[in-house]
Amino acid sequence: MKVGIADTTFSRFDYFPVVTEVLLESKPGVSWVRYTVPGIKDLPVACKRLFAAGCEIVIACGMVGGADIDIQCAHEASLGIQAVQLSEGKHILEVFVHMREARSEKALAAICRDRASKHARNALMLLFDQEGMQKRAGTGRRQGKADKGPLKAD
Amino acid sequence: MKVGIADTTFSRFDYFPVVTEVLLESKPGVSWVRYTVPGIKDLPVACKRLFAAGCEIVIACGMVGGADIDIQCAHEASLGIQAVQLSEGKHILEVFVHMREARSEKALAAICRDRASKHARNALMLLFDQEGMQKRAGTGRRQGKADKGPLKAD
Amino acid sequence: MKVGIADTTFSRFDYFPVVTEVLLESKPGVSWVRYTVPGIKDLPVACKRLFAAGCEIVIACGMVGGADIDIQCAHEASLGIQAVQLSEGKHILEVFVHMREARSEKALAAICRDRASKHARNALMLLFDQEGMQKRAGTGRRQGKADKGPLKAD
Amino acid sequence: MKVGIADTTFSRFDYFPVVTEVLLESKPGVSWVRYTVPGIKDLPVACKRLFAAGCEIVIACGMVGGADIDIQCAHEASLGIQAVQLSEGKHILEVFVHMREARSEKALAAICRDRASKHARNALMLLFDQEGMQKRAGTGRRQGKADKGPLKAD
Amino acid sequence: MKVGIADTTFSRFDYFPVVTEVLLESKPGVSWVRYTVPGIKDLPVACKRLFAAGCEIVIACGMVGGADIDIQCAHEASLGIQAVQLSEGKHILEVFVHMREARSEKALAAICRDRASKHARNALMLLFDQEGMQKRAGTGRRQGKADKGPLKAD
Numbered sequence: 001m002k003v004g005i006a007d008t009t010f011s012r013f014d015y016f017p018v019v020t021e022v023l024l025e026s027k028p029g030v031s032w033v034r035y036t037v038p039g040i041k042d043l044p045v046a047c048k049r050l051f052a053a054g055c056e057i058v059i060a061c062g063m064v065g066g067a068d069i070d071i072q073c074a075h076e077a078s079l080g081i082q083a084v085q086l087s088e089g090k091h092i093l094e095v096f097v098h099m100r101e102a103r104s105e106k107a108l109a110a111i112c113r114d115r116a117s118k119h120a121r122n123a124l125m126l127l128f129d130q131e132g133m134q135k136r137a138g139t140g141r142r143q144g145k146a147d148k149g150p151l152k153a154d
Numbered sequence: 155m156k157v158g159i160a161d162t163t164f165s166r167f168d169y170f171p172v173v174t175e176v177l178l179e180s181k182p183g184v185s186w187v188r189y190t191v192p193g194i195k196d197l198p199v200a201c202k203r204l205f206a207a208g209c210e211i212v213i214a215c216g217m218v219g220g221a222d223i224d225i226q227c228a229h230e231a232s233l234g235i236q237a238v239q240l241s242e243g244k245h246i247l248e249v250f251v252h253m254r255e256a257r258s259e260k261a262l263a264a265i266c267r268d269r270a271s272k273h274a275r276n277a278l279m280l281l282f283d284q285e286g287m288q289k290r291a292g293t294g295r296r297q298g299k300a301d302k303g304p305l306k307a308d
Numbered sequence: 309m310k311v312g313i314a315d316t317t318f319s320r321f322d323y324f325p326v327v328t329e330v331l332l333e334s335k336p337g338v339s340w341v342r343y344t345v346p347g348i349k350d351l352p353v354a355c356k357r358l359f360a361a362g363c364e365i366v367i368a369c370g371m372v373g374g375a376d377i378d379i380q381c382a383h384e385a386s387l388g389i390q391a392v393q394l395s396e397g398k399h400i401l402e403v404f405v406h407m408r409e410a411r412s413e414k415a416l417a418a419i420c421r422d423r424a425s426k427h428a429r430n431a432l433m434l435l436f437d438q439e440g441m442q443k444r445a446g447t448g449r450r451q452g453k454a455d456k457g458p459l460k461a462d
Numbered sequence: 463m464k465v466g467i468a469d470t471t472f473s474r475f476d477y478f479p480v481v482t483e484v485l486l487e488s489k490p491g492v493s494w495v496r497y498t499v500p501g502i503k504d505l506p507v508a509c510k511r512l513f514a515a516g517c518e519i520v521i522a523c524g525m526v527g528g529a530d531i532d533i534q535c536a537h538e539a540s541l542g543i544q545a546v547q548l549s550e551g552k553h554i555l556e557v558f559v560h561m562r563e564a565r566s567e568k569a570l571a572a573i574c575r576d577r578a579s580k581h582a583r584n585a586l587m588l589l590f591d592q593e594g595m596q597k598r599a600g601t602g603r604r605q606g607k608a609d610k611g612p613l614k615a616d
Numbered sequence: 617m618k619v620g621i622a623d624t625t626f627s628r629f630d631y632f633p634v635v636t637e638v639l640l641e642s643k644p645g646v647s648w649v650r651y652t653v654p655g656i657k658d659l660p661v662a663c664k665r666l667f668a669a670g671c672e673i674v675i676a677c678g679m680v681g682g683a684d685i686d687i688q689c690a691h692e693a694s695l696g697i698q699a700v701q702l703s704e705g706k707h708i709l710e711v712f713v714h715m716r717e718a719r720s721e722k723a724l725a726a727i728c729r730d731r732a733s734k735h736a737r738n739a740l741m742l743l744f745d746q747e748g749m750q751k752r753a754g755t756g757r758r759q760g761k762a763d764k765g766p767l768k769a770d
Binding site (some may be wrong): 555598615 | 626631651652653658661665685692696699700725726
């Protein structure tokens with residue numbers, strides 16, 4: 001069972017060691033293939049190639065600049081990623097962090113680390129533990145920040 | 155006749171019991187398949203897999219965060235859901251609730267419950283009662299809030 | 309020659325009698341198939357099914373709510389409708405009326421009626437009278453309001 | 463070698479005589495097929511049908527209203543036109559004029575005429591003169607207004 | 617191994633000599649095919665044709681005007697470029713420069729030159745040096761301006 005990991009040279013954070021550490025710890029038998037591209041708009045075809053190389057799921061890691069045009073680029077990348085998922089019938093988990101999400105570089109790196117490690121776990125749950133996933137449905141899970149929990153409706 | 159139910163761990167409301175209660179009450183013979191994913195952008199491929207598992211219709215349940223970027227994510231998810239519907243020729247009913255729709259958690263949960271139960275009924279009408287659906291055409295039905303009724307044009 | 313008519317229970321105006329009245333008056337031999345769905349985002353797959361049922365053209369009737377998110381929903385519906393048209397190579401005429409187009413319910417109903425009846429005529433012209441259509445090219449025709457006429461450039 | 467010309471009854475300018483005059487003058491052997499539809503969102507499938515009728519390139523002429531929703535319609539039309547081009551592997555040149563581009567009807571008509579005639583010439587260059595096209599690369603050509611010329615970087 | 621170079625007559629900068637200079641210097645054996653079109657919305661089908669002509673990767677060079685509608689055009693072009701990449705399973709590197717990115721023509725030309733040359737190198741790395749690409753992952757590379765470097769998180 002191979003996991004694809006796509007990442008970019010644009011990103012200011014190296015997600016790869018975070019993702020692989022989770023994979024190694026949580027599911028020792030899993031292997032991976034890495035594919036690095038310049039920026040987020042190059043990720044969809046990278047994912048497509050990782051599926052062609054036999055991956056069952058892909059974790060697509062990118063960083064989104066702080067300008068309005070960068071938000072549009074992320075939108076284009078995400079639509080491409082939707083198209084790849086639907087043509088393959090397989091999941092791609094987006095680990096996209098926006099420069100706008102934090103002011104300090106330190107806080108931004110913490111978001112990157114948290115989002116990448118949680119989505120690495122999500123990838124494994126999607127592959128191996130749908131039952132565990134269903135137990136978490138509706139519980140307000142977040143990646144990159146603390147969980148919100150279920151709505152307090154009483 | 156199987157109904158697919160896709161939902162997320164991001165959501166702070168568990169739509170599943172609401173949907174299945176309506177299905178059980180309204181159409182005892184109907185069965186369902188559930189598939190839980192991390193967030194709304196993972197729903198389109200989840201729907202695709204539910205159709206592959208033999209579902210005739212899917213109810214896609216998600217919650218949309220309150221930031222602008224969340225609205226864009228919902229847009230991407232909805233476009234993916236459009237693509238799945240068209241490739242399958244089958245309906246997917248979106249039960250998406252936006253955090254922006256209400257201020258209190260209690261009010262939000264009420265919207266979730268109302269939208270999920272009404273769309274569960276809509277799913278059954280689409281499958282079994284096109285005549286009943288046509289009688290409702292142009293009558294201003296709403297899910298998640300009270301019906302508006304037809305325009306008063308006189 | 310069958311015309312498809314897709315409409316919604318969300319709409320506060322019942323377009324169906326307006327459309328069929330025009331069809332009956334203008335082209336007695338034409339028949340139609342109706343398909344009603346909950347909302348505008350359900351229209352694209354409804355159109356797809358109407359083509360599968362042998363329709364040569366579809367008139368897709370919907371109403372768009374007044375909030376920003378409703379505009380986005382209309383956009384998603386329209387992109388789905390584009391996709392269906394291109395996969396079928398056949399026209400779908402959108403009779404979409406936005407709640408924002410008028411303040412009073414009476415004025416809104418008048419727009420609905422005008423747009424539906426003119427697009428029903430357009431559907432017939434697309435099917436049977438390309439020559440008549442070409443005579444109207446560049447003449448500023450409007451549906452839902454008065455025609456604008458050609459630019460006064462002299 | 464056939465050129466397709468798609469246009470609309472919504473437009474307040476009749477592009478057809480402008481386009482055909484250029485075709486006749488510049489390339490006497492070229493023939494054309496015209497297809498008129500109600501509005502810009504009907505143009506993509508019109509283009510598809512023109513390719514099915516044997517056209518090698520299509521000039522899609524439309525006018526875009528001045529409201530925000532009209533900009534969205536133009537966006538949907540353009541995305542449909544992208545899809546047709548890619549499925550056919552052939553060019554569609556968009557002659558879209560926005561009502562917002564000029565205040566007076568006379569100025570608007572001048573833009574329409576200029577854009578249509580220049581894109582008619584572009585269509586012929588794409589078909590017959592890639593070498594000439596390459597000579598113009600990077601020279602700041604505009605349709606609908608005066609050329610800008612290359613950047614002054616010294 | 618052929619590299620496709622698509623460019624436009626709309627652009628006010630001629631990217632072609634910059635790109636080919638890098639290709640010649642860095643990888644003498646590489647050849648290229650050029651295809652020039654009027655504007656950025658014509659680039660996706662140009663890329664498609666370059667792949668049909670045997671190119672393994674395409675560098676798509678365009679300039680984006682300064683008005684809001686131009687941003688929308690770039691978005692449409694980028695979505696088309698996504699679609700081509702996914703249907704071919706091959707990369708297209710976008711060298712798009714926005715008029716808004718700089719005030720002076722000289723500064724704009726410098727951005728064009730920098731972005732084009734760096735993406736020409738990226739194209740070669742994607743073709744021949746995935747290992748080198750992976751070494752750069754997460755290092756904050758930029759095209760058109762100075763690199764940002766990795767986040768300082770300590």
